[in-house]
Each structure stands twice: as structure tokens, then as C-alpha cells.
Amino acid sequence: MKENIMLSVKNLSITFGGLHAVENFNLDIKENELYGLIGPNGAGKTTIFNLLTGVYKPTTGSITLNGVNKIDGKNTIEINKMGIARTFQNIRLFDKLTVHDNVKIALQNKYRYSTVSGIFRLGRYHRYEALMDEEALALLKVFNLENEATMKSSNLPYGKQRKLEIARAIATNPKVLLLDEPAAGMNENETKELMNTIKLVRDKFNMTILLIEHDMKLVKGICEELTVLNFGKILAQGETSEVLKNKEVIKAYLGE
Amino acid sequence: MDLLQQRKKKKLSYNISIYLMIVIAYAVVMLLSSQGKISSLFQGLLVPFCTYSILAVSLNLVVGISGELSLGHAGFMCVGAFTSAIFTRYMKFLGVEGLYLFVIAIIIGAFSAGVFGLLIGIPVLRLKGDYLAIVTLAFGEIIKNIANAIYLGFDExxxxxxxxxxxxxxxxxxGFIVVKGAQGITGTPHYSSFTAGVILLLITITIILNLIESRTGRNIKALRDNRIAAESVGISAMKYKLIAFSIASAMAGVAGVLYAHNLTTLTALPKNFGYNMSITILVFVVLGGMGKIRGSIIAAVVLTLLPEMLRGLQDYRMLIYSIVLIVVMIFTSAPSIKQYVEVFKNKFPKLTRNPVLMKKTKKEGK
Structure with a gap:
């Protein structure tokens, strides 16, 4: 059985001024796979996420989603609608809004109703609001956040803020989920819990996940395949256990 | 779901408190005025109370909810005032008068100010922060100066x-000249009344409160809190900022209609449509609290009333007004004072009825 390639990146490059931030980057992620992207600081990992989500436009190269949809050259909003959602390295929540509202906002594309029906409480307003409430709460339950639903999101503890960000990304119903250092700043227990959450998300929502991470335990624990990036170039690529044995990789990560 | 219901109830009671506040204030004023117990000075302030409240509430949509600093709000009020007054003044010349014209005038004022808001918003909302503030200030002044220079007449x-x-x-x-340049429009029919003002204020508040709790309002707030994250969940920044800006402009236009039909002569002065006015409205919003509708109304009424109450102090009037402003600002924003408020809230959780805090104290009690 041939496995479906969900996200395919070919010859992706971007230069800022004279700097080649990412050069000739290639990537194929199979459907429902957990894929890791690692590399030292400044290797260009987040830049790749920004290219995948349309924050930057690539200088050359192409990105294809699900074999048919070309997403390079599209903007962030269009790309999200096509099925890529992400979290951020430095958490970006809607600080002043409640945990529940944070997720509800991400459901806005699924339950669309016009400004006018919102103002005058007409048409689909009541039905859709009820559906959004329910769905957002169900999603919070998956992440054990339902007791904090009415809390201001900025008052959540750090680990839960990370979870909320993932919940919010999933609420947009993506095919591919990009996680930018989900375990950053977490202690060992929190990381373990996060690993379970990520696996659960993949299985429950049938999602393809690409994650950037520095925590090698997490990478070893859950990533099926791995790409190692150094100075914007691919250092190694393949199955996680193989890649981590690679001498070049050990050198780049641990020094000689 | 319990927590959500609780929060909804809390919001509902907040909203009801706003309506109650206005309705009670209206009833008290009407009662007193029917007994002739209201001074003519206060009587003259009734419509301005409504005008400024509408302006403050609508600017709060831009500054508090959408998070964009706009200093040209009086300009949109000017658009609403002039377009509607041109209409009613010309109708008066044709010999048509009646309160239904006022309703049409309100629609004209809201629509034209909304269109202006949209047209100005498209280029201006690409800017952020200080730059946006300066450019909106400039546009406000441009509108006022154009209104000052226009000559408009009708004939067959x-x-x-x-x-x-x-x-x-x-x-x-x-032919008949409606707008005479710097002399403005004279002889506008006097349609505005306290009742009309209160009705318009209630409509404005309803629209804003409903908007905030709808999909559009949440998207606007999401953009305020984190634009990059909002775009990453598929929210178009330009679209929702424009919606907030033009709805607020349309409401400022309504305030303008109310203002124009409360006076017999409408001229565009720095005092009423210039940046002084825009900043006064901003003061109402900041003092009342960002994003807080009830606060905006209270601030608008108190700060309109205050200078009039202080008339007896003559030269010291504006000095005291400024001191009051500074003191209130410190009291509402200083972190140490906020801490005292938090301590107070923790001591009396039932009094402040914060569901989260109540839950915490219950748990600790066990």
C-alpha cells in the first residue's frame, strides 16, 4: 500500500539580504506521521514554519499540501483555511480573553455568520454560538482544560498555556499541525504529559504533525522521522533512531 | 458548562446594569423636569450627555475593543452632523418638517459617516500605534477644515x-444656499431631545454589546490581543479592523446628527469638531476604562457635567478639572491601588461575585 504524502516541500530557499536562512530544503511527511525538525539555535527551523504558514514568501521552491494544493505564495489566512495550523515558540494567546473564547475564536471559520446577524442576533447566531460553545468545551476537555474555561488565558500556568495553544490550533480543523517547541520551559513531568497529549491528538484527530523541539527525550519518544537542520541546510534526514546515530548530527549537537 | 453559564449570567447582569442605569437616570430626569426642578443649565446639558456618551461608547469600540488609537473621532461626528443638517435644512426650506425627517437624517448621518470611516480606514488602518494616531488626527482636521470651506446650494x-x-x-x-462656508448652516430644525438622545444611546449600546459577544467582535478582540496568532487561525486583520472602525464612525455620525439638531447654527469649529474634541472623547474612554461600556458613559456624563458645576470657581475651573482627571487616572491605573482592590475582592468574594475567585476560596475552605 502506497502511503499518502501529506506535506511535500521541494527545494525551498529563502534569503534575507545576503543571508541564506534556508537553502534547498526538502521534506516529505506522510499522512498521520509524527515528524521532528531539530537543529541548533539559528538553524532556520522557525523560518521554515514561517514559510509553511505564509508569514514569509519563499525565494525559490514549492510547498504542496496533500499532493494537490500548492501553498507557496498564499497568505497566512488562506493557508490556514487550506489546512495548516501552528503554535508559536513564544506563546501567542489572546491574553485578555478567556480560555474558552480562545478556542471559540479558532472555530470562527467553521461556524460563519455575518456581522449583521451577530449584531441583531438573527439567523444562524444562536444555533452557531451554541455549537461553538459545545465544540470548544469538548476540545478543552481533551486537554484537561475544562475547569479553567472561564479563566483569562494569560492567568493559566505555563504548561497549560502551551496546551491551550495546541487546542486552539486544532480547532481550525487542520490536516497538518505545526508545533514550534511545544516542550520549551516545561519540566520532566509536564513534558511526559505533553508527549501523551501529542500522540493523543495525532490518533484522535487523525492529524499529521511536524514539530520543532530541543528536548531530545521528546523527539526520541514520539517522532517517527526526523530532519536535522544546520545553518539552513539539511544535515540528516530519515528514521529517528538512524538519524540520531549519525556522526554529523552528534557533532553539530554535542560538539566534537 | 456550569462555569460557562455562570460567566454568561455575570455578563448578562453587567449588561442589564448598563440599561438600568440609563433608564433610571432618564426616569429621574423626566420626573424632576416635569416638576420644574431642573435648572435651565442642566436642561441644556441633557442632549450633550447623550451625544458625548454615544461618542465615548463608539470610540471605545476602536480604542478599547479593537485596540487602535484613533484621534479623529470628532471628524466623523462632523460628517454626520453636516450631511444630516444639509438634508433637514433643505427639507425645511422646501417646507417639509416633522420628526420622521429626523429618523431619515439619522440614517443619512450614520451612513455617510460610516462610508467616510470605511474610505479613510482602508489606507489608515495599515498603520499601527502612534502612526495611526497621528494620521487619524490629520484626517479629522481635514474633514473639519473642508466642512469649514464648503458652499453648497440647491436650485432647480x-x-x-x-x-x-x-x-x-x-x-x-x-436657489437656496444651505452651507455658507465658515458660517456653516443656520436655521437647522431643532429635532433633538433628551428622549431621542436616550433612545439613540440605548440603540448604540445594544449594537456594541451584541457585536462584542458575536463572532465578529471576538475576531476583533483576537486581533487586538495578538495579531499574528489571529491571522494564524484565519482571521483577516484588515477586514475586522475596518468593520470596527466604520461601525464606530457611523455611530459618531449619529452623535453628530444629535448634536446638529440641538443647535440652530452648525459651524465647524476646533471646539466642536477639531482634535480638541477628539481628545476629549478619548479622555472619556481612557477614564472610563478601555473596553468598558458602562465606564465610558459614566465618564462622559461626569466630565461633561464637571466643568459646568465648577463654573462658580471661575478662573480655577479648568485647573480643578485637570486635577480631578489626574487623580482619577492615578486611582484607576496605579498598580499599588489595584492591589488594594484585589485584597478587598479576596476578602469579600461574595460581594464582588467573581466565579473563579469564589471557587478558589471554597476549595481552600475544604
């Missing part, structure tokens, strides 16, 4: 418009 051939003088209009003998 149609509309005549000039920016030079009345002769340049080239009107026929039967």
Missing part, C-alpha cells in the same frame, strides 16, 4: 458646490 438645476464663495455657486433666483 440641482446641487451646486463650491469651495470659494457664495457667488461662485452660480445659483438661480429660486
Amino acid at each position: 438645476n440641482g446641487v451646486h458646490l463650491s469651495l470659494k464663495n457664495t457667488m461662485d455657486l452660480g445659483l438661480s433666483d429660486k
